[in-house]
Amino acid sequence: MELLILKINEFLKNYHGNLILNNDDPNVARLGKANPNNQNVYYFHVDKYPFSTDYMKEVGEGKFCPFCQTRLEYEYYQYSHIGKFVCPNCDYGNHAIYKEARNINLHEKTFEIDDTLYKIKSNSIYIIYNFTAAITCCSLYHVDTNFIKKALSTFELNNGRFEKLVIKNTPTIINLAKNPTGANMSLQLLNEDKEEKELFFVLNDNQVDGTDVSWIWDINFENLNNVKRIVTAGTRSYDIAIRIKIAGFDETKIESYPDLEQAVKALYTNTTKKYIIANYTSLQPTRAELLKLKYRS
Numbered sequence: 001m002e003l004l005i006l007k008i009n010e011f012l013k014n015y016h017g018n019l020i021l022n023n024d025d026p027n028v029a030r031l032g033k034a035n036p037n038n039q040n041v042y043y044f045h046v047d048k049y050p051f052s053t054d055y056m057k058e059v060g061e062g063k064f065c066p067f068c069q070t071r072l073e074y075e076y077y078q079y080s081h082i083g084k085f086v087c088p089n090c091d092y093g094n095h096a097i098y099k100e101a102r103n104i105n106l107h108e109k110t111f112e113i114d115d116t117l118y119k120i121k122s123n124s125i126y127i128i129y130n131f132t133a134a135i136t137c138c139s140l141y142h143v144d145t146n147f148i149k150k151a152l153s154t155f156e157l158n159n160g161r162f163e164k165l166v167i168k169n170t171p172t173i174i175n176l177a178k179n180p181t182g183a184n185m186s187l188q189l190l191n192e193d194k195e196e197k198e199l200f201f202v203l204n205d206n207q208v209d210g211t212d213v214s215w216i217w218d219i220n221f222e223n224l225n226n227v228k229r230i231v232t233a234g235t236r237s238y239d240i241a242i243r244i245k246i247a248g249f250d251e252t253k254i255e256s257y258p259d260l261e262q263a264v265k266a267l268y269t270n271t272t273k274k275y276i277i278a279n280y281t282s283l284q285p286t287r288a289e290l291l292k293l294k295y296r297s
């Protein structure tokens with residue numbers, strides 16, 4: 001993570017163009033200081049929403065001020081280390097905000113920016129951050145607000161990024177997770193949903209996934225909300241099952257299948273809503289199995 005930030009920072013030292021940054025992520029907002037002469041730095045921010053917390057639920061990647069190493073103070077957290085923060089020593093984080101998303105209503109799937117109400121198809125805070133970035137960009141290039149509203153109201157994610165499918169009459173949400181933050185974001189969405197559901201976790205350890213799967217211990221499987229069963233699959237199906245068991249989930253409700261096809265078949269023996277988390281190389285094979293079942297039924 002740090003290597004990536006430093007590389008982008010190095011490039012930005014001589015950059016004078018428009019730069020749009022998430023002010024709620026201390027690892028991102030710091031890039032605004034890479035070139036003090038750039039007058040075109042724009043920060044966006046997402047206001048507190050009903051699931052914001054005053055403590056960090058997961059392992060965060062930005063606890064300390066990158067400029068003076070003081071521990072950052074948070075007014076609230078949205079997810080992981082994303083939230084309203086400031087450095088109590090050097091005031092890092094206290095930037096003028098160009099665009100702010102407010103009145104976030106996950107139930108109605110709406111939020112407001114500059115008194116414009118945006119209705120979207122997703123109920124994830126993570127997606128609202130992405131949309132706020134997109135709206136900030138569109139605003140800088142004078143794209144008509146009504147056009148943005150229309151585009152956002154019909155936009156649906158596919159290809160395994162919070163993708164919604166119906167398989168054998170079963171509502172299914174599938175999301176890619178390559179790291180603890182991504183997985184925790186999916187679990188936050190699952191926990192915000194009061195309905196009964198089942199979780200399917202597919203974990204591979206191929207070369208591009210990283211052969212070290214110790215990151216699964218930073219996933220917050222504690223206190224899952226109304227999860228009736230968990231099915232695991234992938235080359236490391238047993239590792240993820242053990243992680244979940246250690247988190248306190250009833251082991252008699254965990255099923256592991258190293259074989260993906262078998263796992264998907266076992267998963268759809270009932271019509272309880274499914275949340276699916278798959279890591280990098282497991283995502284497309286998982287989707288393929290799901291679609292096979294969808295079009296066969």
Ligand SMILES: [Zn+2]
Binds near residue numbers: 065067
């Ligand atoms: Zn500081």
